[in-house]
Structures are given as structure tokens and as C-alpha cells.
Amino acid sequence: MTAKVVVVTSGKGGVGKTTTTAALGAALAQGNQKVALIDFDVGLRNLDLVMGAERRVVYDLINVVQGVAKLPQALIKDKRIETLWLLPASQTRDKDALTEDGVGRVIAELRETYDWIICDSPAGIERGATLAMRFADTAVIVTNPEVSSVRDSDRIIGLLDSKTEKAEKGQRVDKHILITRFDPARAARGEMLTIEDVLEILSTPLLGIIPESQEVLRASNIGSPVTLSDPASGPARAYLDAARRLKGENVPMAIPGDRKRLFNRLFGRRAA
């Protein structure tokens, strides 16, 4: 087995990298793919919390890199999906403890037994972010339809084209834009950059459009990827579609709304 290594990156913080890592990883695993999620945000780890595994962390990526723990000891198996695993970041160590050789060894070992390795990049363009993208075959660039996020995505695209192992070998990292927190009504009124605007500016193909939704916050509140907490919600369906596109399937692009809204309205229940 040779896994595909995906980096979820953005440059800017708070755009939804961790939410996306959790949701795309879960979506792939729901389709019977064996998936390992790696949190690269040393000192500010959160993927464990979003995945609901915060109380099960024993060892972390740096322990493995430094040989303190073996990889199978550090990987946390998801309680809901058989084929989903998490390698948390260290919360206490210095980010300089991550070395390129060490990360390379961990990823090489994972490649042999997994279908997908999804690297959750920290914000910024420092060491953690460059190491998260270093060995990637594919990049998911999470972008909000907002000027600072688009600018930072452009910067990250530049780094993906120059600082990755693939780029240095003269190959290309396969890059995709994932637009999150999109509000179609505001875009239609000219209040928000449109999908076309963002894609034209970044000249990179689209992986999916995740609509702005309360369900994303609810999912992180309860520690569950949104594709599991409410598979019928707009963001969950958008992530499930995006995961299929990552696998190479041809799925028509849409901006899913929340399917249960009508149901809730009929029965007078509050959404969320």
C-alpha cells in the first residue's frame, strides 16, 4: 500500500484547516479508506479536541520523531470509524523539536500501511507549516472568500511550488482550493467574493465549497467530524463530495444546503 499524503494548509489562521482535516479524513475513512491524520501544530494542538480524542492522548508526533515512542503506540484509533487514526501534536514541546528527517521517517512508515495521510498544518509560514507540506503529494488550500485569506493562500501556493520535496525534484504538488464559510446569498448580493473571483485570482482548481453553517461549530463543540455528527447537513455533504473528488471521482460541484432544515421547520424544532 502506498498512501497519498495530503496537506491541509492556508497560511491564515482560523479559516478551517483543523475542521477540514477532521471532516475530510472522516469522510475518506467512512468510504473504507484507511486514514491517518497528523497534527503539525506543535504547542497549539487542536485536532485531538475537534476529533473528540483529547483525553486519549498519550504520545505525540515529537515523541515518535525523537524515538521515545513507536508509531503504533502514538496513533489513536477513532472510536466511531474503524479505519481512522490520529497522531496528535505535542502540546508542551518546542516546535524546533520537529526535524525534517524525523517527519520524513514518520510519513514513510505511515505510507506503507495507510491509504491517506492527512497533515493538518499550523497557520503561518514557519517551520511547522513548511514541514507539514514538505512531503505532500496533494495540497488542500483552505480559503475563506475574504481578502486576507485569499492573499495568504496565494503565498502558500508559492511555497507549495518551491519548498516541497516534490517541487525540489521538479515535480508538482497537486493543488486544490477548498472554499469554506461561503455564503451564496451574500456573494450574489456582491457583498462577498464569489467562487469565480477566488478561483480566477488563485488560478487553482476547486475541490469543494463548504457553506457557512452552524453545524460546523456544533460538531467541534461535541468533538466529532461534521461528516459524522450530522451527515445530512450542508457542510457534511460538501465535505463528503470533496473527499470523493480527492479520490478522483467526478462529482458535480454544488453548494449543499442543510437538508434537515425543512424537517426541523415542519416539526418546530430548533436547528442545531
Place this chain on the structure above:
Amino acid sequence: MSLLDFLRRRGSAPVARERLQVLLAYERANRGYSDLLAVLREEIVAVIARHITIDRDCVAIKMDRGDTVSTLEIDIEIPHKAGALLVGT
């Protein structure tokens, strides 16, 4: 909120798009040269220091990007003595 404000608010996305297009065209062209101003500053100081004793903190470099022309402004404070030497008095 006046009607004018209302109309102006509606149209902010095209402004965002245009600002980004202009900015990113510049940033892409200058990728890898982000420390150009610092390099220029060091080299300019070195050239002047060969002839005049100057305080390196008294060299200011400013870049201003206009629509058609960009300007590089170099402001060097020269000590009184060296200044006299320069104008030949």
C-alpha cells in the same frame, strides 16, 4: 444609513477582487525578493560609508507603489562636517 452608503456597501466584493488582483500581481513578481529593501539599504550605506562617516540609523528607505510609477525614496542624514565637504565650502 443614507442611500449612498447602502449602495456603496452592496458593491464591496468587486473592490476586494480588484485590490487583490493588483496586490497579488505585485507580490508574485517579487516573490523571493521580499528582503530587497533591506539589501538595498545595506549596499547604499556601504557605498556612502566608503566616503563619509555616517550613522547607519540615519538612512531611511521608503517604497511607494503607484498605479503607473513606483518611487524609491532614500533619505540619508549627513553629519554637519561631511556635509560641508560635499558642497565644497
